[in-house]
Amino acid sequence: MRLQHPSLQAALSLCLFILLWQGLASVLNTSTLPPPIVVLDILLDEIKSGQLLHHLSATMGRLAFSFSIAMLLGCAIGISLGLNKSLDHFFDTWLLIFLNIPALVTIILCYVWFGLTETAAILAVVINKLPNVIVTLREGTKALDKDLFAMAKCYRFTKLKTLLHVILPQLHPFIMAATRSGLALIWKIILVVEMLGRSDGMGYQLHLFFQLFDVASILAYTIAFIVVIQAIEWLILKPLDKHAVRWR
Amino acid sequence: MNDINVQIQDKSYLNSADNTTKQVIKNLSLSLKGNEFVCLVGHSGCGKTSLLNILAGLDLDFTGNVTLGITLPKIGYIFQTPRLLPWRTVAENISLATSCQPDSLDFFLESMDLSHEKNHYPAQLSLGMNRRVAIARAFASNPDLLLMDEPFVSLDSPTARKVRRLLIDLWAKRPHKVLFVTHDLREAITLADRLIFLDSKPMTVLKEIAVTIPRAERDNELKIEQFKQQLFIDYPEIHTLL
Numbered sequence: 001m002r003l004q005h006p007s008l009q010a011a012l013s014l015c016l017f018i019l020l021w022q023g024l025a026s027v028l029n030t031s032t033l034p035p036p037i038v039v040l041d042i043l044l045d046e047i048k049s050g051q052l053l054h055h056l057s058a059t060m061g062r063l064a065f066s067f068s069i070a071m072l073l074g075c076a077i078g079i080s081l082g083l084n085k086s087l088d089h090f091f092d093t094w095l096l097i098f099l100n101i102p103a104l105v106t107i108i109l110c111y112v113w114f115g116l117t118e119t120a121a122i123l124a125v126v127i128n129k130l131p132n133v134i135v136t137l138r139e140g141t142k143a144l145d146k147d148l149f150a151m152a153k154c155y156r157f158t159k160l161k162t163l164l165h166v167i168l169p170q171l172h173p174f175i176m177a178a179t180r181s182g183l184a185l186i187w188k189i190i191l192v193v194e195m196l197g198r199s200d201g202m203g204y205q206l207h208l209f210f211q212l213f214d215v216a217s218i219l220a221y222t223i224a225f226i227v228v229i230q231a232i233e234w235l236i237l238k239p240l241d242k243h244a245v246r247w248r
Numbered sequence: 249m250n251d252i253n254v255q256i257q258d259k260s261y262l263n264s265a266d267n268t269t270k271q272v273i274k275n276l277s278l279s280l281k282g283n284e285f286v287c288l289v290g291h292s293g294c295g296k297t298s299l300l301n302i303l304a305g306l307d308l309d310f311t312g313n314v315t316l317g318i319t320l321p322k323i324g325y326i327f328q329t330p331r332l333l334p335w336r337t338v339a340e341n342i343s344l345a346t347s348c349q350p351d352s353l354d355f356f357l358e359s360m361d362l363s364h365e366k367n368h369y370p371a372q373l374s375l376g377m378n379r380r381v382a383i384a385r386a387f388a389s390n391p392d393l394l395l396m397d398e399p400f401v402s403l404d405s406p407t408a409r410k411v412r413r414l415l416i417d418l419w420a421k422r423p424h425k426v427l428f429v430t431h432d433l434r435e436a437i438t439l440a441d442r443l444i445f446l447d448s449k450p451m452t453v454l455k456e457i458a459v460t461i462p463r464a465e466r467d468n469e470l471k472i473e474q475f476k477q478q479l480f481i482d483y484p485e486i487h488t489l490l
Contacts, residue, residue: 147327147331150301150327151325151331153305154305155325155389166333244335247336248371
């Protein structure tokens with residue numbers, strides 16, 4: 001029998017991964033690599049106790065908030081820079097500086113300057129993410145079709161009409177790219193932010209488990225994480241992609 | 249609408265590759281009176297598109313003076329390429345640009361043989377169909393000034409004939425100024441009140457000739473041909489343009 005159905009293939013490949021994990025855990029027989037069944041057990045316990053949901057929702061809340069701010073601000077600034085050459089030249093250096101500040105430095109500085117508060121945490125994530133969005137959208141704006149702008153000008157499109165029907169559809173692939181790379185980035189940064197200065201969230205929990213050397217719990221939380229990220233990809237991003245390219 | 253007067257002393261482009269400037273228009277002056285239908289005839293690449301862009305207000309980087317008769321006239325522009333929004337349907341493309349009523353939208357689509365393509369996206373249609381959508385869009389915008397940049401080039405000849413007739417019908421029904429760029433002299437004679445022959449490099453007006461054939465007889469191919477031959481005899485200098 002040939003393996004043709006993609007979801008069957010995916011299921012088989014996942015089974016193989018779990019088998020390998022089980023095999024390795026049995027051979028090594030160490031507490032630093034617990035077998036899958038132990039991890040699953042802890043995952044179910046954490047779900048039942050409500051602990052996982054509590055920390056996951058704290059992280060998700062921060063993620064949604066900082067992501068929205070970074071995307072909105074980044075799109076606005078990126079489009080402005082793309083449309084205005086002299087502005088772009090002037091702020092190019094700033095962008096370069098912010099792009100190259102290590103994430104950890106921003107986080108530490110935010111906590112030092114604004115205290116161990118929620119605002120500081122959100123701000124740290126936004127500052128880390130913002131330059132990437134700006135650069136992506138700026139490049140997208142520079143690549144906009146000038147002929148269509150001329151058409152819109154000739155037929156007296158209002159500013160709003162031009163934005164909705166001429167600019168945004170062309171920027172859609174760039175916005176999606178910024179969204180994807182941004183989510184990947186924020187996931188990583190937000191854990192560090194929580195680890196360093198918050199008393200809830202996935203990052204805080206992972207830090208706790210690290211101090212206890214509780215690898216099984218770390219893996220259980222990791223699984224929850226992977227599931228959530230995939231759910232976002234499948235339930236939100238993929239449909240958005242499909243909707244926007246229906247004209248192709 | 250009052251007369252349109254165009255005086256362009258100089259329109260040059262800077263070639264950023266070698267920092268040279270190339271002059272495309274020099275001391276050109278022309279006017280459109282009343283609701284005149286004027287055809288511009290000249291080599292392709294002689295600067296006609298630059299002239300239309302200046303008239304449409306898309307290009308402000310020139311030395312000269314353009315008065316359009318009224319402030320903010322409605323301009324319909326059929327570009328050389330269709331310039332449709334690929335992410336909007338045929339009907340959306342027209343209604344976004346023209347704010348025209350549903351019945352008149354249907355009328356224009358019908359007369360361009362596009363009724364069945366109303367809800368298609370441009371990518372699903374051929375280039376010729378896209379051009380027809382662009383023409384419908386310009387017609388539907390009820391312009392005071394209609395600029396047409398070789399609009400019928402990729403249409404097959406029956407369609408082109410039909411669209412030409414529609415253009416004249418619409419123009420007769422609702423008079424407005426038309427500036428029509430072509431290098432097809434027959435087409436120009438069939439459509440225009442006046443022909444303006446343009447010399448190239450840099451572009452200037454070589455000759456202006458009124459077309460004296462009555463509108464009712466413009467379908468007569470023989471008359472058109474005779475007029476064309478007579479033009480070549482009377483004005484041998486236009487030979488070099490065609």
